Amino acid sequence: MKRFDYMRPLSVADAVSAYKPGAAYLGGGTNLLDLMKIGVMQPETLIDLGRIAELEAIEMLPDGGARIGALVKNSDLAYDRAFAAAFPMVAEAILAGASGQLRNAATVGGNLMQKTRCTYFQDPHSPCNRREPGTGCAAREGDNANLAVLGWSDACIATNPSDMCVPLAALGAVIEVQGPAGKRDIPIANFHFLPGDQPENETALQPGELVVAIRLPAEAAAFARNARYLKVRERTSFAFALVSVAAALQIEGGRITEARLALGAVAAKPWRVTAAEELLAGQAPTAEAFARAADALLQGARPSGENGYKIELARRAIVRALQMSAAGTPKRMPALPASSFAEEVSHV
Amino acid sequence: MSETVTMPMRFGSNSGQSVTRRDGIAKVTGRATYAADNHPDGMLYAVYVPATIARGRVTHLDTAAAEAHPGVVEVFTPKNRPPVVGDPDKKPFMFAIPIEVLQDDTVRYAMQPIALVVGETLEAATEGARLLNPQYEIEPARTGFDAEPARRAASGPFGRPAEVVHGDTEAGLSRAKQTLDVTYDTPAQYHNAMEPHAIVAKWDGDRLEIDTPNQAIVLSRGFYAYYFGIPAENILIRSPYLGGGFGSKAVPYSPLVLAIAAARKLDRPVKLAMTRAQMFGPVGHRGATRQRLRIGIDGDAQMTALDHVSTAIVDSFDSSFPEPAANASQGLYNASSLHSLMMIVHNDIGVPGAMRAPGEASGSAALECAIDEMAEKAGIDPLEFRLKNYADVEPGTGKPYSSKALRECYAEGAKRFGWAGRPIAPRQMVDDKGFLTGWGMGTALFGAPMFAAQARAILRPDGTGLVETAAADMGQGAWTALAQIAADSLGLPLDKVEFRSGSSDLPDGGVAGGSGHTATAGGALHAAGTDAIRRLGEIAAADPQSPLFGTGNQGFVARDGRLYAARDESRSEAYADIIARAGGQEIEGKGSAARPPEDAERHAMYSHGAVFAEVKIDPVLFQMRVTRLVGAFAAGRIINPKLAESQLMGGMIWGISFALHEEARFDKRTGRIMNTDLAGYHIPVNADVQRLEVITVHEDDPYVNPLGIKGVGEIGVTGTVGAIANAIWHATGRRVRRFPIRIEDLLLQQ
Ligand SMILES: Cc1cc2nc3c(=O)[nH]c(=O)nc-3n(C[C@H](O)[C@H](O)[C@H](O)COP(=O)(O)OP(=O)(O)OC[C@H]3O[C@@H](n4cnc5c(N)ncnc54)[C@H](O)[C@@H]3O)c2cc1C
Numbered sequence A: 001m002k003r004f005d006y007m008r009p010l011s012v013a014d015a016v017s018a019y020k021p022g023a024a025y026l027g028g029g030t031n032l033l034d035l036m037k038i039g040v041m042q043p044e045t046l047i048d049l050g051r052i053a054e055l056e057a058i059e060m061l062p063d064g065g066a067r068i069g070a071l072v073k074n075s076d077l078a079y080d081r082a083f084a085a086a087f088p089m090v091a092e093a094i095l096a097g098a099s100g101q102l103r104n105a106a107t108v109g110g111n112l113m114q115k116t117r118c119t120y121f122q123d124p125h126s127p128c129n130r131r132e133p134g135t136g137c138a139a140r141e142g143d144n145a146n147l148a149v150l151g152w153s154d155a156c157i158a159t160n161p162s163d164m165c166v167p168l169a170a171l172g173a174v175i176e177v178q179g180p181a182g183k184r185d186i187p188i189a190n191f192h193f194l195p196g197d198q199p200e201n202e203t204a205l206q207p208g209e210l211v212v213a214i215r216l217p218a219e220a221a222a223f224a225r226n227a228r229y230l231k232v233r234e235r236t237s238f239a240f241a242l243v244s245v246a247a248a249l250q251i252e253g254g255r256i257t258e259a260r261l262a263l264g265a266v267a268a269k270p271w272r273v274t275a276a277e278e279l280l281a282g283q284a285p286t287a288e289a290f291a292r293a294a295d296a297l298l299q300g301a302r303p304s305g306e307n308g309y310k311i312e313l314a315r316r317a318i319v320r321a322l323q324m325s326a327a328g329t330p331k332r333m334p335a336l337p338a339s340s341f342a343e344e345v346s347h348v
Numbered sequence B: 001m002s003e004t005v006t007m008p009m010r011f012g013s014n015s016g017q018s019v020t021r022r023d024g025i026a027k028v029t030g031r032a033t034y035a036a037d038n039h040p041d042g043m044l045y046a047v048y049v050p051a052t053i054a055r056g057r058v059t060h061l062d063t064a065a066a067e068a069h070p071g072v073v074e075v076f077t078p079k080n081r082p083p084v085v086g087d088p089d090k091k092p093f094m095f096a097i098p099i100e101v102l103q104d105d106t107v108r109y110a111m112q113p114i115a116l117v118v119g120e121t122l123e124a125a126t127e128g129a130r131l132l133n134p135q136y137e138i139e140p141a142r143t144g145f146d147a148e149p150a151r152r153a154a155s156g157p158f159g160r161p162a163e164v165v166h167g168d169t170e171a172g173l174s175r176a177k178q179t180l181d182v183t184y185d186t187p188a189q190y191h192n193a194m195e196p197h198a199i200v201a202k203w204d205g206d207r208l209e210i211d212t213p214n215q216a217i218v219l220s221r222g223f224y225a226y227y228f229g230i231p232a233e234n235i236l237i238r239s240p241y242l243g244g245g246f247g248s249k250a251v252p253y254s255p256l257v258l259a260i261a262a263a264r265k266l267d268r269p270v271k272l273a274m275t276r277a278q279m280f281g282p283v284g285h286r287g288a289t290r291q292r293l294r295i296g297i298d299g300d301a302q303m304t305a306l307d308h309v310s311t312a313i314v315d316s317f318d319s320s321f322p323e324p325a326a327n328a329s330q331g332l333y334n335a336s337s338l339h340s341l342m343m344i345v346h347n348d349i350g351v352p353g354a355m356r357a358p359g360e361a362s363g364s365a366a367l368e369c370a371i372d373e374m375a376e377k378a379g380i381d382p383l384e385f386r387l388k389n390y391a392d393v394e395p396g397t398g399k400p401y402s403s404k405a406l407r408e409c410y411a412e413g414a415k416r417f418g419w420a421g422r423p424i425a426p427r428q429m430v431d432d433k434g435f436l437t438g439w440g441m442g443t444a445l446f447g448a449p450m451f452a453a454q455a456r457a458i459l460r461p462d463g464t465g466l467v468e469t470a471a472a473d474m475g476q477g478a479w480t481a482l483a484q485i486a487a488d489s490l491g492l493p494l495d496k497v498e499f500r501s502g503s504s505d506l507p508d509g510g511v512a513g514g515s516g517h518t519a520t521a522g523g524a525l526h527a528a529g530t531d532a533i534r535r536l537g538e539i540a541a542a543d544p545q546s547p548l549f550g551t552g553n554q555g556f557v558a559r560d561g562r563l564y565a566a567r568d569e570s571r572s573e574a575y576a577d578i579i580a581r582a583g584g585q586e587i588e589g590k591g592s593a594a595r596p597p598e599d600a601e602r603h604a605m606y607s608h609g610a611v612f613a614e615v616k617i618d619p620v621l622f623q624m625r626v627t628r629l630v631g632a633f634a635a636g637r638i639i640n641p642k643l644a645e646s647q648l649m650g651g652m653i654w655g656i657s658f659a660l661h662e663e664a665r666f667d668k669r670t671g672r673i674m675n676t677d678l679a680g681y682h683i684p685v686n687a688d689v690q691r692l693e694v695i696t697v698h699e700d701d702p703y704v705n706p707l708g709i710k711g712v713g714e715i716g717v718t719g720t721v722g723a724i725a726n727a728i729w730h731a732t733g734r735r736v737r738r739f740p741i742r743i744e745d746l747l748l749q750q
């Protein structure tokens, strides 16, 4: 493993001023350290955010929104009662990701910033435009069964693997960042980039900027009664999604007044199309209405390789997630969060 | 020909008990040391550089960069390879494979060692290895079944023939009333024991000590002696605990030999611990197969032909291990003609090898699905179909089975599962939550081999015992089950017997493989204990002061530290008293075990079982779950029911893995495996394993070995895969003829 410097600043300001090109911020390390061990990422300096107390708070805001420090552990957020009550599908999505041990170590900032699981990206010996611009995309003609069906380009067909980001995108979260040029807010819709012809540009973060917090707007809490996350995967647990859906509704008098919908594991960013949500407004929560929304959300989907099945799977998952959400948020977190096998109830 | 049959003896009070794993506490508290936990003084760390192409030549290694890295001690490449005496391209022994120890610059598979970097720290060696930045002359990799036309294998693994013919299957098929012709694919699977291979090697002159997990300790000592040109007695292998073996830790592999060679050259102890990714290449795997099965039945649903041709992908330079899948069709169903044939296709991969239930796992997966398909065509229940074709003697050979309680397994398994009343047609059952529900079954079969082993048993002056054999505990519980056998043979309670094992300076405990370890090492221990007791009896019977004086011709019963006259239990004496009067010298017994070839000729010997599976499948998303597995197994005498059930459960979980999860995913262009970590190479997690029930059916087998032990280590995998696939068909009406079965397969077959 390449030698690197290690620093552990105590404030965001110190972290930012410690930054220089070639440095990387370290959260829980569950993604970054793995990539360093296999030589995919080789920072000269690791700036460990782990001791910055100001990044550790979960604040339920007076207006009903929430502000989550970047260093909050995935588990701590999902198990925070007030947060999970207000934003149940975010909690459900987090608990559907990785494993208990990983969630205990992983931070929400790191989750937001995690790299694609494209196996060629994770292999320094394969051509990969995202890792090494201009080298080509090994996945295009390779093992791409779980890669993108939306928003991909000839340069890159990778997906964003995060579960947490999918409901965050549906709910219009805002990312607070701070860098050498000060603080700014980035709506999550603009945070992750589609590959275009520069897949190496993964997020809107500028050099030296770090994620300080994630904010959920007050209006997002209005969906708490009908909000579900559904994750289709090849194992019952501890597997990345083939397709996932965050679906949230507001239902009054048997009619949907507002809907939020986003797809995961199909593109380089959580996939949200507001037109699909608008189609649902004013409709009764029926399978037909849900199918129309699914079609709208999947507009333009096309296989990037041997992954056409994901389009049909996504269509079905969208309808199912909307049905689950229409049926109401369960009172307690299912033992198998986000699973279609949700018969048992967990202890939390 | 008449033969005298002695029923297996009644054993003492230790065998048959569910004794808890004796090494359990040491393991969960971290006190059990595994190979990589050893740190002899002055130890260096070795990291091997894996080839990142599948075929070609290494043209350049940046040795200057690696050598310049702080902490790097030595960079070994073909130009300065550490000496290996035995020819690495030869196969000195059965089971040996050609190994790559930098003898030249060719690359024959991805992950092959192409250089070795040794450093003062693991980090230094790792970075040195990365800095070598190999350049290659690449040749196109041969990947998959289409790489070349399949050809006949020269022979099967384990010295078995590539082809077995009993009768004329073509004729059997043409006279059949109904026929089936199906092809099933199984993927390459890689042993992913919790503990990847590791070695710590230390030389002292021409004496070698190694700590390494090993399933065949004394056998391996011979291999290492060959590679390093020293007498086997000069080598000490310590292998007290293995974090799983599954067949991949029986013979030395290239990285291990390289580490020993480096230690000798540098005259310092060297440790090499393989990474997870490196497990996908030089240390064996279960080869991919494509299996064509043709079955014919007459009007009575009796099989007129069973024809099984399995094509296995093998490496390009050894080809000695075509996954023997077609074997699975020998020995089980009473078809009037039987044919099995192994074919091969060469790929640029590492040498395949034995992986838990080699042959049978893949073969039975395809066979049990084909049987289900045939039963469907015949319109009869698959259990009834199997019973109609039940073999009372081994089909083809006509040999009697040494024992076969398969009917009982079918009956007890079916009863416990609730098989009766299962609708024959698929897609009939939906549970209260709307999940498609399916029930399927498969027959489990695995041979009951026995190898050769020796043991020593000592009765100490204080009346306690010491037994020794170089057995291997891979987690299956040898430390416990073998000690139970030894204690019974010595007529002592378990806590009065010290058991030494896992080291090559002990008598050869044989190979922990083929599900034959308890029978083999246990047999040797039993013989040694019996021998010690016999000697003790001789002393007592000749001693006028002993109550046992003169009872020698009636034999003795040894129980709880006392020796009793066999026909007069009022006459007895404690071991310690007998030994004390005889001068206080410990009494040593020696024993060995092996199956006489005549015995193997006379009977067909197998463990049997029946596995029943329930799956639930989302009717829209097709996510699958195995909600219930019941396995009933007949495997001879069960020494420790708890451990045996754990083994059988572990096998059944592997069956879930095979059916739904495990697969090495090759890049077809480069021949490299792309999912070389456990995030990408799926095995079941807890949530995938729901209700699992194991029944062991009583079986007395007077022929397999004196103890009547068969084996439980591998059979659990065999029936389970087919049972699950058949349940998936029963739930959905869809036959997926490719493993693992994925959501995509069910979705697209709509
Ligand atoms: C086996 C396995 C299975 C997994 N399964 C899933 C799954 O099913 N679903 C899922 O969603 N995820 C899954 N994950 C990914 C997991 O969620 C991420 O690894 C984790 O969220 C990353 O968080 P971290 O704090 O450990 O980040 P780190 O590893 O510390 O960092 C990740 C990246 O974020 C950057 N970074 C970290 N914090 C900040 C910050 N505050 N500001 C700017 N940049 C920052 C780092 O520089 C790095 O590039 C899995 C991971 C593993 C290893």
Ligand code: SF4
Residues within 6 Å of the ligand: A116, A118, A119, A120, A121, A127, A128, A129, A130, A131, A136, A137, A138, A139, A140, A147, A155, A156, A157, A158, A199
């Ligand atoms: S899909 Fe993107 S990440 Fe994957 S190899 Fe291609 S460029 Fe790299």
